[in-house]
Amino acid sequence: MSSLANMLQQPGALIECDDDPEAVFELLCAHGWSDGLPVIPPTPERIERMLAYCDRDLDQAVVKIPPRFGAATPVRIAANAVMAGCKPEHFPLVLLALEALAEEPYNLYGTQATTHPCTPMLIFNGPIAKEVGINAGANVMGNYVRANAVIGRAVRLCLVNIGAAIPGTGDMATAGTPAKFTFCVAENEDNSPWDPLHVELGFPKEATTVTVVAAESPHNINDHESLTAIGVLTMAAGTMANTGSNNAYYAGQPVLALGPEHAATIANGGMSKAQAKQFLYDHATIPLGKFSQEGIERRFRRKLADQYANATLDTLVHMCAKPEDLLIIVTGGAGKHSQYVPTFGNSRAVTKGLKRLDGEWVHSIHELKRG
């Protein structure tokens, strides 16, 4: 294992700059190491402090990030985390998210390079999310809370700087999404009537997990009127059923992020999360005839011929292949709003738990501090 000092002596590891914030920003932008917003200068001293919460070998790639397949060593990830504004305590969660993204089912290569406007949505569950201050309440998908902003931003900077997801060459998105600056939330487990996502997926409640989803921007579901489970879910189903969504064509995993008040209405109506998924699978549908004639002929009749070669125009197209593919979380603050998050389609959500090197779940982020 190399020391940080040794690693920084490698050719190309360091670059000199005027000791001025604007000069640093100009230099980093000039090299394309940027998301377009100002950054904290990634000095060796700051990298060393960031790595205080890293239990990995500094010279070993944690993951390789496509399309360049750049080796994401802890030092390079730390440089991006510093730039993003992370605290050292955030660093293990950045590593965890990158490891989840690199798992094959997520299809990082495809999601990085596609023309579709997807980006990793990071959904954190468990005690560490709360300990490091990831917002699960008011304005959860918006601005203001540092942990949400910088953890998601650090991951995005790694995808650009290490993976070369550079618009127009490595990231071929037609329009992209503002969620490419950051898209990081925690589930509001305290205000959910159901088991949180990670428990539903088989993790113990004490575990801290990240679930990564190749997400579009969220779309609001405003429902101040419905007083029943069926009412709220009918409004959600109507918002989910869109002809232009990848989820109408591919076996993806869209996300319904229910506000706590909507979730309570559904649960008080006696519906479990599984029942809510079944209702949404059944009702978030589009009659085949609502798609364009060309879309019907070229995509449904030809590419999805096994399902639609001879289907009538009133055949219902579902927004996921099976009910359990829909992810439901509860997040956000007070108010009668929920969010629907369409996804890339040819990508599966990946959930990964935060463990110590001895294999035990992390109960406090400070267990990961070196020394």
Added chain:
Amino acid sequence: MAKIQLVVPDAPIEEVAQLKASRTLRADGIRLGILDNSKGNADHLLNMIIEGVKKDFKVSSVVMTRKPASSRPATEEVLDQLAREADLVVSAMAD
């Protein structure tokens, strides 16, 4: 102005072994490989390319392969088949 050192946040392209492809064409014709990326019109474009190649060169065989999805890589089996059965491969997308 004083200078500071910054840690470079990118990663270089790793060196990969470069195999030098033989450009010697077989006397009995080219074994042409086709990798369809599964986009809607890739097959139309590739068929036009096949016909164009056949007009200008002697082609002894054409092996047609297809990716499972445009955003997923070709399978190992497909790549092995192309390596075995083709002298050159044309891959294309068209939508």
